[in-house]
Amino acid sequence: MNFKFIQYDSQDRIAFITLNRTQKKNALNAGMMEELREAFGKAANDEQVKVVILKASGEVFSAGADLEYLLELQQNSYAENLADSQRLKDLFLQIRSCPKIVIAQVQGHAIAGGCGLVTACDLVYSDPQACYGYTECRIGFVPALVAGFLLQKTGEGKARELLLSGELITAEQAKACGLVNYICGEGKLEDEAGALARKLASETSGASIAYTKELLAALSGLSLPQGLELAAELNAKARMGEDFKKGIRAFLSKEKPQW
Structure with missing residues (x-):
């Protein structure tokens, strides 16, 4: 399976799905979303895979939607925008309902749709310098598709604060509200997330x-x-x-x- 925007590898019963548009800060576009759906489907159906790690190349996990992609959406009809929204909804739901444990491994910024990907995962390992935010309201978007997942993780009060303000929060703040599970030591993100994945795969x-x-x-x-x-x-x-x-x-x- 050849991918343009992501990478897929598996070893030791762990599937690694890597966002790989470093020149675009791993921003989401229609092609990347489709490839992510293919990759999660592959991991879900692979009997040798027990755990999935969702991670990213480069210094940023994901800056959200690609600017060119956003410009294209402005030209869409309502039906086309609904179909596009449904595709993102299907991706989030596929991550959340994956029969394998899904771990997000986050460095740098995870913003808007990028933060949505993180929110849909079962567990989140974070670099101490990472930051998170649902900034859709600042550009006229609605963070609608992630709202249900965020409510389950943080409760209504914190979800309202994050979704309505569009503010970025630190890794420590994200952990305090339930969005992040573990903050790793400096430079130890990959090692610590991998250690948990191997432990879960074997135990x-x-x-x-x-x-x-x-x-x-x-x-x-x-x-x-x-x-x-x-x-x-x-x-x-x-x-x-x-x-x-x-x-x-x-x-x-x-x-x-x-x-």
Whole structure:
């Protein structure tokens, strides 16, 4: 699979999806979004992949939408802009619903759509000098597609503050509000994110992760009884799988399961 705007590699059961438009500060355009969808689809369907790391080449994670791309959008009809918005929505949802653990590895700026990519990931490792922001309101855009994901991570109060102000926040501020999970030591971003990915790849059941992510994605839209019913159904499905049998055999034998 040949990509123009991203890179895709896999090793040690980890897929690495790398934004690779350094001359454009890894800004998003239609081509990059389509390639990201292809790459996440490839990782999701690869039985040898347990964890996905989304990262970027260069000094900036992503500056948001490409300026040429924004100029093109001004010429679009409503139907064309709706179709384009749907494609970005599908990408965010694909990242969030990926059956594998998705880790964002962020250096430099992650702004607007770039910050949206980060928000859709399960876990976020950040360089201490990185900054984050949803700056759409400053250029007449609406940060609509990321709002639901941000609400789940930060709660309504902080989401309102970030989306309505368009202010950039530091890595420490992003961690304090729940957007970032880990801030790495200076120069240790790749090592620390990679270490977690390898640990998760070797110590967690792929089937369990997929079922857990399915449950978490559904819970916010369900009542408590509905959520518990879904949990019971997924629990029953997991008990019928090979991962459950392997895990129980290892537990009873006082051994570590080989995932």
